[in-house]
Amino acid sequence: MTSKQNKWLFFPYFIWIGLFVFIPIGLLIYQSFIGLNGTFTISNFVTYFTSTTYLKMTAQSFLYAFIITLITLCISYPTAYFLTQTRRKDLWMLLLILPTWINVLLKAYAFIGLLSQQGSVNSFFDWIGVGRQQLLFTNASFLLVATYIEIPFMLLPIYNAIEEIHPSVIHASRDLGANTWETFKNVIFPLSLSGVRSGIQVVFIPSLSLFMLTRLIGGNRVITLGTAIEQHFLVTQNWGMGSTIGIVLIVLMILTMVLTSGRKKGVRKL
Amino acid sequence: MKQLIQLAFAVLGISGVLYLGSFFIEHSQGASGTDTLNIFNWGDYIDPELLEQFEEESGYRVVYETFDSNESMYTKVQQGGTAYDLTIPSEYMIERMIEEDLVLPMDHSKITGLDNIDSEFLDQPFDPDNQYSIPYFWGTLGIVYNDQMVNEEDITSWGDLWNPEFKESILFIDGAREVIGIGLQTQGYSLNSKNDEELNEAFELLRGLAPNAKALVADEIKMYMIQEEAPVAVTFSGEAADMMWENESLHYILPEEGSNLWFDNMVIPKTAQNTEAAYAFINFMLQPEVAAQNADYIGYSTPNKAAMDLLPEETTEDEQFYPSAETVGKLEVYEDLGPEYIEKYNDLFLEFKMLR
Amino acid sequence: MIKSKFSWANLYLIFIFVLLYVPILYLIFYSFNQAGTMNEFTGFTTEHYEALAGDTRLIRIALDTFRVALVSSLLATVIGTLGAIGIFFVRQRRTQSTILGLNNVLLVSPDVIIGASFLLLFTMAGFRLGFYSVLFSHIAFSIPIVVLMVLPKLQEMNTNMITAAKDLGANNWQVLKSVIIPSIKPGILAGYFMAFTYSIDDFAVTFFVTGNGFATLSVEIYSRARQGISLEINALSTILFIVALGLVSGYYFVQQQQRNRKRKLTDVDPTNHQKAVTP
Numbered sequence: 001m002t003s004k005q006n007k008w009l010f011f012p013y014f015i016w017i018g019l020f021v022f023i024p025i026g027l028l029i030y031q032s033f034i035g036l037n038g039t040f041t042i043s044n045f046v047t048y049f050t051s052t053t054y055l056k057m058t059a060q061s062f063l064y065a066f067i068i069t070l071i072t073l074c075i076s077y078p079t080a081y082f083l084t085q086t087r088r089k090d091l092w093m094l095l096l097i098l099p100t101w102i103n104v105l106l107k108a109y110a111f112i113g114l115l116s117q118q119g120s121v122n123s124f125f126d127w128i129g130v131g132r133q134q135l136l137f138t139n140a141s142f143l144l145v146a147t148y149i150e151i152p153f154m155l156l157p158i159y160n161a162i163e164e165i166h167p168s169v170i171h172a173s174r175d176l177g178a179n180t181w182e183t184f185k186n187v188i189f190p191l192s193l194s195g196v197r198s199g200i201q202v203v204f205i206p207s208l209s210l211f212m213l214t215r216l217i218g219g220n221r222v223i224t225l226g227t228a229i230e231q232h233f234l235v236t237q238n239w240g241m242g243s244t245i246g247i248v249l250i251v252l253m254i255l256t257m258v259l260t261s262g263r264k265k266g267v268r269k270l
Numbered sequence: 271m272k273q274l275i276q277l278a279f280a281v282l283g284i285s286g287v288l289y290l291g292s293f294f295i296e297h298s299q300g301a302s303g304t305d306t307l308n309i310f311n312w313g314d315y316i317d318p319e320l321l322e323q324f325e326e327e328s329g330y331r332v333v334y335e336t337f338d339s340n341e342s343m344y345t346k347v348q349q350g351g352t353a354y355d356l357t358i359p360s361e362y363m364i365e366r367m368i369e370e371d372l373v374l375p376m377d378h379s380k381i382t383g384l385d386n387i388d389s390e391f392l393d394q395p396f397d398p399d400n401q402y403s404i405p406y407f408w409g410t411l412g413i414v415y416n417d418q419m420v421n422e423e424d425i426t427s428w429g430d431l432w433n434p435e436f437k438e439s440i441l442f443i444d445g446a447r448e449v450i451g452i453g454l455q456t457q458g459y460s461l462n463s464k465n466d467e468e469l470n471e472a473f474e475l476l477r478g479l480a481p482n483a484k485a486l487v488a489d490e491i492k493m494y495m496i497q498e499e500a501p502v503a504v505t506f507s508g509e510a511a512d513m514m515w516e517n518e519s520l521h522y523i524l525p526e527e528g529s530n531l532w533f534d535n536m537v538i539p540k541t542a543q544n545t546e547a548a549y550a551f552i553n554f555m556l557q558p559e560v561a562a563q564n565a566d567y568i569g570y571s572t573p574n575k576a577a578m579d580l581l582p583e584e585t586t587e588d589e590q591f592y593p594s595a596e597t598v599g600k601l602e603v604y605e606d607l608g609p610e611y612i613e614k615y616n617d618l619f620l621e622f623k624m625l626r
Numbered sequence: 627m628i629k630s631k632f633s634w635a636n637l638y639l640i641f642i643f644v645l646l647y648v649p650i651l652y653l654i655f656y657s658f659n660q661a662g663t664m665n666e667f668t669g670f671t672t673e674h675y676e677a678l679a680g681d682t683r684l685i686r687i688a689l690d691t692f693r694v695a696l697v698s699s700l701l702a703t704v705i706g707t708l709g710a711i712g713i714f715f716v717r718q719r720r721t722q723s724t725i726l727g728l729n730n731v732l733l734v735s736p737d738v739i740i741g742a743s744f745l746l747l748f749t750m751a752g753f754r755l756g757f758y759s760v761l762f763s764h765i766a767f768s769i770p771i772v773v774l775m776v777l778p779k780l781q782e783m784n785t786n787m788i789t790a791a792k793d794l795g796a797n798n799w800q801v802l803k804s805v806i807i808p809s810i811k812p813g814i815l816a817g818y819f820m821a822f823t824y825s826i827d828d829f830a831v832t833f834f835v836t837g838n839g840f841a842t843l844s845v846e847i848y849s850r851a852r853q854g855i856s857l858e859i860n861a862l863s864t865i866l867f868i869v870a871l872g873l874v875s876g877y878y879f880v881q882q883q884q885r886n887r888k889r890k891l892t893d894v895d896p897t898n899h900q901k902a903v904t905p
Contacts, residue, residue, distance in 0.1 A: 013709030013769070017728050020766035024743030025731075031746055036609045053621040060624065079642050082635035092639065094878050099646045101870035105829055105847040106863045110649035113656070113664035113855060117499045120652070123665070134438055136499070137485040151646065201734065209736035212829065212848060219485025220444055223624050226738040226830075233742050233834065235341045236446075236616045237348070243746070246739050253734060271807045274814065281700050288693040292686045308839065313853060335839040336849065349749050352837045493854030497663070 025250075032243035044244040054228075058248065061224040065207035068146045069154075072203050073196065075147070076154035080195075081188070083155075084162045093159060100152045108216045111145045112136065115217075137219030145217045146210055153206075154199040161195025162188060197260040205253050225249045296331075306331045307547035310346070310354040312534070313338055313489055315407075317567035324554050330547045338488050339445065347372055347539045355542040356551055358406050361533045362447075362604035365396040369606065373402045373537045380549045383556030391533065391573035396605070403535035404552050405573040407565070409507035410593070410601060411448055411530040418519045419501035427526040428456045431502070436482045441494060441503035444486045446612075446619035447604060448530065449476070452504065455527045455602075462605045466614075473618050480625035495520060506532075507591055511569025522590045524597060531601035533573070650867060657860035664855055674857040678865075681858060684846065688862075690757070691826065691842040698764035699821035705765070706772025706821075707814050711806060713773065714780040726773075733770040740767055741834030748835060755837030763835050764825045771824060772817035779813030780806075812884070819877070 035041040048054045079096070083089050099107070114121050115135040122132045135141050165188060173183045209226030220227075225245055232242030313336040321332050335354075337343040340363040346352050348370070359367065367373045378384070384392075384404065391405045415425045424430060431440060431452070442449055451461045453472030463469060484500050491505050496516045510522035536555065538548045554560060561577035571591050572578060578586050586592050593601075607615065652664070660669035678684065713729075716722045732740065744763050753759055783806070791805050807814070829844035836845060843862075850859055 009708045010712040012705045013712060016705060016709070016766060016769055017725075020744070020747075021728055021731055024740075024747045027746040027750060028739070028743045036613060051617070053617055053624070057620070057624060075642065078638060082639050085635060086639065090881070091878065094874055096643065096646060098870060098874055099650060100827070101823060101874065102650055102863065102867055103827060103829070103844055103847065105844050105851060106653065106859070106866070107649055109847065109851040109855075109859060110653045110863075112851065114649065114652060116494075116497065116665075118497055118663075118665040120665075134484070148646070148649070151642075205734060206736055209738045211738060212833075215487065216848075216851060219487055220623055221483065221485060221626075223620065226736060228620070229738045229742055231616075231620070233745060234345055235339055236612065237341060237345050238613060238616070239746070241613075242742060246742055249736060249739060253736065253739075257734065271803050274807065274811065278700060278704075281696050285693045285696045288689045288696070292689040292693070295682050295686045295689075313849065333839045335837075335841075338849070338852070346755070346837050349745075349755065349837075350752060352755055354838075487852070489849075489852040490854070496854075497665075 028243045028246050028250075031239050032247050034240040034243075036238065036240065044240045047241070048244050048248065054245075057223050057228060058225060060222075061208055061226075062252075064143070064146075064222065064224060065204050067143060068150060068207045069200055069204045071143065071147045072150045072154045073199065076151055076199065077158055077196070079151075080155050080158035080162055080192075081184070083159055089163075093156075096155060097152050104149055105212065107149060108145060108213055111141070111148075111217060115141050136217065137221060139218075139222060142213060142218040142222045146207060146213055149213075150203045150207065153202045157198040157202065158192060158195040161192040165191045200260050201257060204256055208249060208252060225252075305329065305544065305547060306333050307356065307544055307551055308333045308335070308352075308354045309551070310335050310337060310343060310352075310357040310539075312336060312358065315358065315534075315568060317564050319567075320554075320560060320564055323560075324551060328547070328550045328554065330544075330550065344372075347541060350541065353541050353543045354539050355544045355548040356536060357539055358534050358536050360604070361394065361396040361535070362606045364403050364535055364537060365606040367537065367539070368397065368402050372540050374540055374542060374545065375401050376404065376538070377549070380553075381556070382553050386556055386558055386561070386574050386576040388573055388575040388578075394533065394603075396533075396603070397535070400535075403537045404556070406534045406536050406555065407508065407568065407570040408531070408533045408573050409570045409591075410524055410532070411443070411451075411504065411506055412510065412522050412524045412590070414495055414503045414505055414510045414513060414520055414522050416495070416498060416501045416517075416519045417521060419498070422521070425502065425523060428452050429527070431482060431504070432479055433482075436502055438482065438484050439501050440482050441484055441491050441500045441505075442486045443491065443503075443505050444488045446615040448504070449486070449622060450615050450618055451530060452476070452479070455525070455529070458527070461530055461602045462607065464607065464611050469614065469618065473622070476618075476622055477625060480622060486623055506570075508568055508570030511591060515569065524590060524593060524601075528600035528602060531598065531603050533603070534570075650863070653860045653863040654867065657857055657864045659857060662855075662857060664857075664860070674861040677858050678861045684858070684862065687841050687843055687846050690840065691844075694757070694761055694764055694842060695822050695825035698761050698825050699768055699818050702765045702768035702821045703772050703814060703818045706769045706817060707776050707810070709769065710773045710776035710780060710810075710813075711802070714777065729770045729773050732767055733774065737828070737830030738834075741831040744831065745834045755835060756840040759835045759837070760832050760840060760842065763831050764828065767828070767831060768821035768824050771820045772814075775817035775820055776810055776813040779810040783809045 032044055033040055033042060035043050083092055083096070086092055113119055116122070117132060117134075117136075119135075121135060126132055169187055169191070170183060173187045178186065208224060209229070210224055211226035211230045214220060214222045214224055214227045225248065229242050229245050229249070232238045232245065307330045309332060311334065315336070321334060324330070325332055337346070340359050343357055343359060344363055344367065347354065347357065347367070364373070378400075381404065384400070387405050391408060392400055397403045413425055413428075413431070415422075424433065424435075447461070450469070450472060453476040454461055454463050454468065456475060457468070457472055459465075459468045459472065463472075485494075487494075491503050492509055492513050494500055495503050495513045498517070498519075507522060510520070514520045514522065536552055538545055542548060555564070556574070558574060558576035558580055561572050561574035562580035565572035565574075565577060565581060566585075569591075572581075578592075589597070656664040656667070657674055658670050658672065659667050660671045660673075661667075709729075713722055713725050716725070740763075744759075744766070747753075748755060748759050787805050787809070788801055791801050796804065827844070828842075829848065832842050833845055833848070836842070843866075847859060847862075850856060
């Protein structure tokens, strides 16, 4: 291939990178320096970093994302490991990933029905004698639904990582006399860490910015960075502040990526 | 390669069929006229039959889209990428839109039936002489309670919401001005306060109310109250009317301290492409029969005097929805606060949402 | 593996499996409920499906959603594939990784950031919000995933073939058409498939950049879910689930066939040890 042809092939792709990566980020940075009255100012950042409301919200959002990631990891890792041990693992995997094809909104909607006062979960509680509980609009239900939605995204990269471990390595470990647990601890687990890392990436970052769940399931009593951005952009029209929070989110995202860097495997969706 | 190209053409072919499908559906309903009217209205804020009737009578095709807050409507109009011919904001937003030159002045010679409107609702401070807006509905903010779960005497004022018995059980409307307003009015301050001390005082008071909040939502309140998810909700009168229609245990009250009185008026945004259609729609909605049917369906209070005569007496004599002059005197209309104080209210509200 | 461990593992898997499917089956179950709520099953009916069939607005939105998904993923696949080929032939390692880095920016960015910044972009450009703003946004966020699916296939490709073709007098276009594209075809198809699911699934980005009466299913479901439980949405979920199930089984079937073919190849070519793990 000549370099001339490379450029031609590149052309639409280049335009895309310019138009939808560089310019939007540039605009976001620019907008974050625009104050309420349209002048150029750093007041948005000053407000953000001096306001207890915003700092508290950021900390809370971080904490929620952390908990969601942790629970998702604890559930997904064993699932991925056991999956690789089964026969017909491809089919199993596909079936576990299938729920991601159902729209997130529909799943959230199902949980509204499940968790409400008259819903099935409460009817069950009533039946076993625990009595009806407030479930919807609690932190616990928000964490539950968020975890539910994120599980497949954690599952996939870990599964891929374990799958890629060459069987001969495991056989070698066996031949050297290691039992299942030792093989897992000393061979499989260290080799699957790259999958865990990318799993954390694809769950943690979106968890910082979940916004329709905070409304539908959290009743707007859980505020994440994403909720705040959505509110500032679409409700209160303070685009400057919205962009400022956006920049903070981008910085957090880069930090997460750096902390979990390693070879990337698996992507957000199958 | 050949196979890929075939696939690509297949995809394009299917998209073409889909396009024809949606085109066909769009044009098979209502009038066949190519003249369209883009209406941007609140969710569930018109009797859908009336839209059909309008299409039939006028020959315009209606494209109907909804918003769930004045602010989100404003964003889309101000953003400029939209072509709405008619929208129905509330008074403080109309004031702001007039100021920012986002609405077109009304040509009164093209409007018929304005005399059907009660003069009480014309010539309001936010739009003197109705140069820009024509009344659509009006209403109040109040409290809905379920008499199976709450005693009637326990809910008469905003102050009663602080009752520790209501821990985590009140649904609030998701609006900064509404919720901060509760704090202000309980203290006897104006809903339009631009006094930092008053606002802080109101907020300190609201801290005590936060534990009683179950959720801060909007359209959802209707469903949750009907399904008895919560005993008490703070919401608008028309929403309340809808709920009470579905569930007989629900009641609506105007708090003793007073409340918010609001007007939703029809305006023609600057982005309008088809003002003729907009005028036709305004005139249609001003007809007494139409306004009455709409009021009956939506449950909000109509400003149309001629329509009120057509409504059942039990509706128009209901003090909670058509309050007496004395009660109205205690109600306050929102004014545009200006960007700085809007932000202040919003920040306080954000903090309120995070309180437990 | 040891037999006793196996059953515990399977039990856990079944538990997770049930957990993931409960909400979906719950939706489907109540879509046949006579009472209009998801609380109590009072009797079997298909009236909600009939209501769905008569809901022209929802049908139109569904058609629009699929149209956006089909077209956006097609364009994203074309641009992304060409981009991937371009990236592959960049000589300098550093330039290559820089471009890939930029490519990944959109892939990992939270939806809210993408939506908000695209809204800024369209606003500044004075671009009308509606079908095209949604389409362009979907193309934009689907491109990186296509690149990511195609690139590994390029790396697996035998570059000697290109040299050989050139030696035989093929021009660049012929090389692209007859050598490169055929060998990366599975990557291109996978890329298209992924871009399609991205588009169908998206809520946040569309929510920011839509307007003028244009809506996709997710946006419409969001506004309907807030207005209350309507079993029409349940009926819709059932249909979408069946469609997804069909797509996935089709995908699995094709994959299995490909694998079988590949396995035959592995017997012949001992150097190709990829997926030599036989279950």
